[in-house]
Each structure stands twice: as structure tokens, then as C-alpha cells.
Amino acid sequence: MNRRRIGAIYRKDMRDALRDSRVLTALLMPLLLGVFYSFAFGDDAAVQKIKVGVVAAEATKLTEAIQAQAPDSVRLTFVDVQDQGEVERQVQREDLDVGLVVPAGFDADVRAGKAPSVLVLVPSAPSGSGGDFVAAVVDRSVEAMAGRAPAARVVQRTMKPAEDSSEVALTRLGAQSVFVLVSAIMLLGMLAVYAVPAVLIEEAERKTIDALTLIASPAEVIAAKGQFGVTLSLVSVPVLLVITRSHPEDVVGVISAVLLSAVVLVGIGLAFAGLLRTQQQVNTWSGIVLLALLAPAFTVGLAAPAIVNQILAFLPTVWTFRLLADAFAGEQLYPDRWLAYVVLVAWGVAAYGLVWWRLSRQEA
16 A cells, blocks of 8 residues: 555545535534533532432331431432342342341340441442442441440442443443543544545545546555544544543543544444435435444433343444443443454454445446
């Protein structure tokens, strides 16, 4: 491949993009949505909401004592749960932030000077989570009930989260960060299936794509178009993170996820453009493809059925969302990270292979 020819095509595309209102729309709409989400959910961290499941054979004053220990920045909600098995399942699914199992006669034993046990169930969340807060104040709460220390033996058990929980990112990151991730995926998707096809179809209508294939090989044209789309992605996503005041824990992880996803999605956009003939078709079909790419956003915070998760697992943006969520959290929220790279690379190979085959036939 000739770098000079690739560079010439790339620079032409960048100049055209700066004058194309459709490309600017693809850039500005997700950015504006990101700003809106940032302000709409900007106070998420001001009040920490903690949902506590309580299993108790009889009425207990422990919940009131825990509530009295909570500062104004913490809002506790107590939910009665039928039995220990059920509260364990709900904590594991992260329907509850923490679970308490209070034995029968707990209040009477505390008043009598005994040291009864209370079981605290917390998810395997990072330090500073709601479960950690409740576990830390149970001791003080029981001491306040008894008027002495120590008054009870607190047993804490960490519950492994359910691997198929679609709510894990919303629970760990909060609504603001999750919607910023959704905006980032929307930005990558709009650039891939709207901006890139718009540029290509315009060239096809003007017959300039035929001229390009005369002076450059199919591989060089693909490289230039891919470089054009990836450049827009690598510039716009950091801008989105800056204007939404996002602070991911793993910056390198964010960069690698955006780079790989941009390369793959731009390839899908190039293959998609090969199926279209007019700008009207781009306007009509790009929205449908974009909705498919944004499907992961529709399941965030919802207990999606297993079959839905299995179907969505075939979409590349599901794995983009998971990689970005892991990077934002600074830990692995989702299992099988290696599978994310396998799926994304497979989509990329298929997309660019299809584009190369089409251009080769056109050249012949």
C-alpha cells in the first residue's frame, strides 16, 4: 500500500467532512445528549441511596438504630424479605445493596447483655459501596441499642454478583456515567453508520469513487476511509468525556476500547454504505442500523430475560459497552473480557473483508 495515496484520500475526506452538515450533525447530537445527561444526573453522587433487605423473624429496632447512624448524605430504604435464601439471591442480582439477617430474639438478647449474631450480606462491590457503609455502622447501631460495647457479633459475607445481571453497570457506576457511555456508543455509531456512509454515497453519486479505485488499490481506499472514520471517533469521544466531566478509573482501558470499537464500527459503516445507492437511503436505513447498535442501552437497568442477553451478545456494541464500563469502574464488572475482543475482531474482519471484496469486484 502507498502511504501517500492513502494520505491524500484521507485529507480529502477530512476537508469534505468539515463542510458536510450531516457529519457535523452526527458529531453534535451525541455530544449535546451527553451534556444533557451530565447535568440531568449530575447530583447522583450528592445523596447515596442504599437499599437494604431485612430478614427478621420478629419486629426489630435494629433498622431504626442503623437509620439514626446515617448522615444526611445517605438515604436508606429498608425492604422486608421472606427468608435468607431470597435475600442472598437479591443481593447477588444486585436488586439490593445489602442484606441483613436478624435472628429471632435479637432485640431481647441485646437488652439482656448477650452478644447475638447478625449476618450482613454485601455484593462484591468496590470499597465505599452502600453495603460497606451498612456493614460498618451495624456495630455502632447495636451498641446504641444496648448502651454498651460490644453488644453483638457481626458476620459479614460477600456475595458474588450474578454474571448475567444487566443492571451491574447502573448499580456500580450510577446513572450519569452509564448515560455518558450510552452517548459515547451513540457517537461511535452515528459516525460509523451515518457520517461515513454519507461521505461514500456522495462520492458514488459524483462518480469520484470510481476515480479513486483507478488511482489506488481497494486496500488503500479502505485504509483511507477507515482512517477518516477512526480519526473522527478518537477526537469526538474524548471531547464528550471532557464536557461531561467524566473521570474513568482506567484511561488506557477507555482508549483501547474506543480505538478497537471505532475501527470495527467504521468497517461496519463502510460495508453498510456498499448496500446503499442514494443519500435518501442513508437517511432511511441508518436510523434502523443505529437502533440495533444502541440496543444495549435499552437493557441497562432492566432485568432482561436470558434470551434477550443471548441475542444482544451478537452485537459488537454490547461488548463495547462492557469494556467501557469496566474501564470506568477500574475493575472487571463483566465476566469473559476476552470474549469481547474475540467478538469485536470477528465483526471487524467480516466487515472489512466484505468491503474489500466489493471494491475488488468494482475494480474488475
